[in-house]
Amino acid sequence: MSETDSIEFFTSFRVEDLWFLLEAAGRTLLISVLGISGGTVLGIAFGWLLSIGRWYGAATLGWVLDVFRSVPLIIQLVLFFNFFPIVGFPLDPFGAGTLVLVMYTSALVAQVARGGIEAVSISTRRAARSLGMSYWQDLRYVVWPIGIRAVLPSWTGVALGVLKDTALVSVLGYMELLRASQILITRTQEPFLVLAVVGAFYFALSFPIARFSERLERRWSHD
Amino acid sequence: MIEIEGVRKSFGPLEVLRGIDLTVRNGEVISIIGASGSGKSTLLYCINGLESIQGGRILVDGEDVHGRDTNLNRLRQRLGMVFQQWNSFPHLTALENVALAPRIVKGKSRAEAREIARAQLEHVGLGDKLDVYPSKLSGGQQQRLAIARALAMEPDYMLFDEATSALDPELVGEVLDTMRLLANEGATMICVTHEMGFARDVSDRVAFVDEGRIEEIGPPSQIFGAAQSEKTQRFLAKVR
Ligand SMILES: Nc1ncnc2c1ncn2[C@@H]1O[C@H](COP(=O)(O)OP(=O)(O)OP(=O)(O)O)[C@@H](O)[C@H]1O
Ligand SMILES: [Mg+2]
Numbered sequence: 189m190s191e192t193d194s195i196e197f198f199t200s201f202r203v204e205d206l207w208f209l210l211e212a213a214g215r216t217l218l219i220s221v222l223g224i225s226g227g228t229v230l231g232i233a234f235g236w237l238l239s240i241g242r243w244y245g246a247a248t249l250g251w252v253l254d255v256f257r258s259v260p261l262i263i264q265l266v267l268f269f270n271f272f273p274i275v276g277f278p279l280d281p282f283g284a285g286t287l288v289l290v291m292y293t294s295a296l297v298a299q300v301a302r303g304g305i306e307a308v309s310i311s312t313r314r315a316a317r318s319l320g321m322s323y324w325q326d327l328r329y330v331v332w333p334i335g336i337r338a339v340l341p342s343w344t345g346v347a348l349g350v351l352k353d354t355a356l357v358s359v360l361g362y363m364e365l366l367r368a369s370q371i372l373i374t375r376t377q378e379p380f381l382v383l384a385v386v387g388a389f390y391f392a393l394s395f396p397i398a399r400f401s402e403r404l405e406r407r408w409s410h411d
Numbered sequence: 412m413i414e415i416e417g418v419r420k421s422f423g424p425l426e427v428l429r430g431i432d433l434t435v436r437n438g439e440v441i442s443i444i445g446a447s448g449s450g451k452s453t454l455l456y457c458i459n460g461l462e463s464i465q466g467g468r469i470l471v472d473g474e475d476v477h478g479r480d481t482n483l484n485r486l487r488q489r490l491g492m493v494f495q496q497w498n499s500f501p502h503l504t505a506l507e508n509v510a511l512a513p514r515i516v517k518g519k520s521r522a523e524a525r526e527i528a529r530a531q532l533e534h535v536g537l538g539d540k541l542d543v544y545p546s547k548l549s550g551g552q553q554q555r556l557a558i559a560r561a562l563a564m565e566p567d568y569m570l571f572d573e574a575t576s577a578l579d580p581e582l583v584g585e586v587l588d589t590m591r592l593l594a595n596e597g598a599t600m601i602c603v604t605h606e607m608g609f610a611r612d613v614s615d616r617v618a619f620v621d622e623g624r625i626e627e628i629g630p631p632s633q634i635f636g637a638a639q640s641e642k643t644q645r646f647l648a649k650v651r
Contacts, residue, residue, distance in 0.1 A: 314461055315498035315557070319512035319564055320488040329515060333502045408502070410544040 201376045206385070212368030213389040215282075219364060220351045220393065222286050227293020227350070228343070234294055235301025236327075256295035262356045264288050269360050285357035289350065296346045303342065304335030337408050344401040348394050365389055412436055412472060413458065413568060413601075419466030420453055420623075427453045429623035430467065435568070435601060440594045442610035442631075443603045445620035446646060451603040452495075454620070455570045458601070459490040471568070488516065491561030495573040497553040499545035505532060506541040509560045517564070531559040535589050551582030555589050562593075569593065571602040607650060611635050619643045 234253060238246055256264070269284040279287065308331045316326040358367035369386040373379045413435040420428035427450040435441055443451050456462040458469055460476045460483045469476040474486060500508050509528035513519045519527065532538055535555040545553055554574055561569065571590065575583045587609050594600060594613045604610055610617050611631040618628040619640070627640040638644045 309496070309498070311494055311496045312498045312500070314456075315492070315494055315560075316500075317461060318459055318487055318490070318492040318494075319560065320484050320516040321512060322484050325515055329511060330500060334500070337502060410546065 198377050199375060201372070201378050201381055205372055205376070208372065209365070209368055209382075209385060209389065212363055212365045213393065215362065216351075216354050216364040216389075217393055219282065219286055219289065219354050219357060219362070223289030223293050223354065224347050224350050226286075226290040228297050228347075230290060230294035231297025232301045234298035235303075235305060238298060238302045239305040253295040253298050256291050257299070261288070261292055261353050262359060264292060265356055265360055281357065281360035281362040285354075285360055285362050289354065289357070292353075293346065293350050296350075297343065300339050300342045300346060301335075304339040305331055307338035308334045340401055340405060340408075344397060347397055351394055351397070352390065412470075413599075414470040415454075415458070415467070416469070417467035418454070418457060418464050418469060420450070420457055420462060420464050427623050428457070428464070431620075431623070431625060433618065433625060433628070435599065437567075437599050438597050439616065440598075440600045440602065440614045442614040442617045443601065443620055444605070444607070444610055444617060444634075444646070444650075445626075449620045450623045451620050452572050455492065455572050455601065455603060458570060459487050459492055484516070488564050489567045490570060491564060491566035491568065492570045493554070493557050493561055493572065493574045495576050497550065497557045497577070499548070499553050499556055501545050504542050504544055505537060505548070505556050508545065508556055509563045512560065513563050527563050528559070531563045532556070534562065535559045536585070549582060550578045551585045554578065554582075554586045558586075558589055558593075567599065569598055569600045571600065571604070573603050573605060576605060605650070607635070607647075619646060621646070 234249060238250055238253075240246065265285060265288050268288050269279070269281065272279045272284055312334070313326055313330065316330045317323075321329065354364060355366035358364055358370075361367075365386050369382050372382045376382065413433075415431050415433040415435075418428050418431040419426065431454060433441075443454070445451050453462060457464050458471075458476065460481070464477055471486060471489065475481060476483075476486060500511065503511065506525060506528050509531055510521075510524040513527050514521060514524040529538070529541060532541060535558050537552060537555055537559065540548065540552065540556075545556065548556065558574075574590065575586050578586065583606070587606060590600070590602065590609070591613055602609070602614070614631055616628055617631050617634040619626045619634060619638075619642070621642050627634065627638060627643045629639075633639075634643065635647065638647065
């Protein structure tokens with residue numbers, strides 16, 4: 189594993205440890221960005237499929253997404269991590285963690301996206317179509333902008349939640365922030381200091397998302 | 412010219428239109444009156460292909476609306492429609508509301524589209540509201556915005572579905588005045604309406620729809636003065 193492990197057992201917090209945490213924060217950031225962006229794109233597609241309704245697959249899709257939404261993420265992670273090798277498709281913790289996060293996020297975002305689409309009244313969409321807009325133009329120029337304004341706060345909630353939930357990927361042995369902090373705590377016996385630093389890192393990762401969405405909301409309100 | 416021939420339309424087991432025949436000549440203003448649920452809105456939706464039909468056909472300048480090869484998106488550009496719910500796009504200013512379709516549907520440049528939008532908004536008396544968002548407009552202003560939005564596509568026909576029904580009484584007048592203005596300019600219009608005064612003063616012909624059929628159609632003088640059908644007389648006695 190790492191060079192800090194053996195020689196001395198308990199040593200105090202050092203500057204190098206900050207680097208160690210920073211690297212771990214980078215991994216948390218990486219897996220968050222992949223999970224949130226992949227899950228959002230997929231979730232929007234799923235939400236759109238759900239909103240079409242009538243289609244017989246919608247029931248199946250809705251059911252599958254319900255499973256992903258309701259089974260605790262930590263269980264999904266362990267199950268899939270052990271399941272992939274069985275089907276001859278072994279993945280490292282990072283790959284398995286990312287894949288599960290994407291599915292989990294997409295299930296949450298699908299509900300948000302469906303809500304956004306349904307926030308646009310049928311009669312508004314008919315008005316758009318009556319002007320000669322195609323189905324896709326209606327989605328792109330009318331449903332999307334109205335829907336995203338309606339559900340941006342919910343999406344932000346999902347994204348912040350997923351960012352924090354990436355900590356669970358540590359159970360697969362992926363060296364992200366939480367796992368790194370546990371190792372440091374064991375070695376330094378300084379839980380408060382380490383946790384405070386790690387907490388600050390999570391905050392630094394979340395803050396831009398929250399601020400960005402706040403900015404957008406402010407720009408979109410015409411009052 | 413819009414030719415409606417034997418049109419039938421059902422929602423599941425419910426037959427809403429039971430053989431509608433109507434020809435609308437260019438420049439003509441037709442009002443459609445009738446009880447709630449008689450199929451008036453459905454008829455308008457069938458004319459611009461927002462609803463399918465189960466029988467008969469509708470020709471717009473000879474083109475079959477429900478034909479297999481019909482490009483509905485292109486056809487709808489010739490059929491402006493104004494709804495009871497004004498349906499402004501809330502995220503766009505008045506100018507952007509009107510300019511959107513000319514730009515993305517007709518491929519006009521941004522500047523051209525804005526020029527068209529400005530002209531149409533002035534046309535309906537909203538020249539001073541160009542940069543205002545719909546949430547800051549009254550119902551009557553939003554409905555005029557919807558009219559300007561439809562007009563910006565330079566349609567050959569205008570379909571109005573109870574354009575004033577959702578408005579507070581004091582706002583009805585301004586929208587009716589705008590519709591009158593269009594009629595005087597020679598627009599071809601089909602107006603579903605509960606405003607009998609408008610139907611009498613502005614239309615060339617009035618059609619009374621009852622249970623999915625045109626019970627009686629004729630000039631306003633006939634419908635309001637000497638209705639042949641007993642059902643027409645009864646309906647008019649009730650709404651007056
Ligand atoms: N999408 C739909 N699905 C099922 N039934 C419908 C649908 N749209 C309309 N209907 C039914 O069709 C009938 C005619 O409706 P329509 O809206 O055309 O009536 P209308 O004459 O416009 O009435 P109103 O004056 O209340 O607007 C009504 O019984 C209505 O419930
Ligand atoms: Mg109606």
